[in-house]
Amino acid sequence: MTDTATATTSLRAAAHPFRFAVQYGKPESPAAFREMARKVEDLGYSTLYCHDHFWDSWSPIVHPAIAAEITTTLRVGTLVFAADYRHPAVLAKDFATLDLLAEGRTEFGIGAGWLTEDYEQSGIGLDRPGVRIDRMIEALEVIKGLWLGEPFEYDGEHYQISGMVGRPLPHTPGGPPIIIGGGGKRVLTEAARLADIISLNPNLREGTVGADAARSSVAGKFAERRQWIADAAGERFGDIEIQLNTFMALVTEDADSILEQFAPGFGLTLAEAREVPLVLAGTVDDICEQLHHHREAYGASYIAIHDPEVDAMAPVVARLAGT
Structure with a gap:
């Protein structure tokens, strides 16, 4: 069997059923947020x-907690916590509380931080x-250790924990599913070792979404x-759920006219823009x-869109979710 055939077979074996998520920005009001959370659940989004940014948005802990409280099947989480913004002992406690209150309907996303504006504005x-990335890995190791409920010791370069017992314990034994997002080889290699869900992104090394990211x-x-x-995960590749956190989801009869408008600004041809997975x-x-x-091509079965696209994408969700 050729290398290409082997990779294709591996990818097919790893295919997961489709599911869909919504990433919410700033709600217009508390009532609008509650209405959207219920709608997302009713329409079949997972x-x-x-x-987790410092711009005009709501708390990445409180926000999901309210969504979990007013729904019954909807999963909630943050895509993704920036490890630099909180000490992992604090984040472990906060998210364990969320998972406990949501009775296990959570997904824990963590990343290394990337948006230059956040760092500049916050100091x-x-x-x-x-x-x-090193600090993110240490943070995740601390968080997972504290979710075991036993006295935990950790002596890393960035974090030191001395005999701490994590409380409360999450509802999910050992903690909820872990999401790591990224677009560079190092972070994706680590994600293949540590994550249950990997969110594929462009490379955001410039600290903004611009031509380089495009x-x-x-x-x-x-x-x-x-x-x-796949190379880093080895035999566990089939257990990993791969996610695409899309830039745009536009239901239209004339996609090319939209793509022609934004492609040149990002240095893309129309043909390239048509094939951008995000x-x-x-x-x-x-x-x-x-x-x-x-x-088929990327192993991506978990699709994240944004709140303005919920209604337009509902027929796609109805057709594909769970298949």
């Missing part, structure tokens, strides 16, 4: 996320990417990222076809 030191969003780059994960554009049939392709 999960409601918020993000938090922005270290080079390798240091931030160039790293082309199809070939995502195929490479999938291969990095952009879903076309009719419901077109988008369903795109998602089947993305699952």
Whole structure:
């Protein structure tokens, strides 16, 4: 069997059923947020996320807690916590409380931090990417250790824990599913070892979403990222759920006219823009076809969209969720 055939067989074996998440920005009001959370659940979305930035948005702990309280099946979480913004002992306690109150309907996302504006405005030191990734790994090791409920010792470069017992324990034994997001080889290699869900992103090393991130969003780059994960994960690749956190999900009869408008600004040709995995554009049939392709090509079955797109994408969710 050729290497290509082996990779294809491995990818097919790893395919998971489709599920869909919504990442919520700033709610218009408390009532609007509650209405959206209930709608997302009713329409068959799996999960409601918020993000972790310092711009005009709500708390990434309180926000999911309210969503969990007013729903019955919806999963909640943050996509993703920036490890630099909180001590892991604090985050372990906060998220264990959330998981306990949500009775296990949570997903814990963690990342190394990337948005330069957050660091500049908050005064938090922005270290080079390798240091931030090292700190994220240590933070996750501390968090997972504290979720075991036994006296925990940790002596790392960035964090030291001395005989601490994590309380409360999460509802989920050992803690909820772990999400790690990223677009570089180092972070995805670590994610293949540590995460249950890997959120594929462009490379955000510039600290903003610009032309560099767009160039790293082309199809070939995502195929490479999938291969990095498969190589690092080995036999556990089939257990990992791969997520796409989309830039755009647009149901339209004329996708090309939309793509033609934004592609040049990001240095992409129309043909390249059509194949960017983080952009879903076309009719419901077109988008369903795109998602089947993305699952085949990148192993991606878990699709995250944004709150303005919930209603338009509902027919896609109804057709594909669970298949």
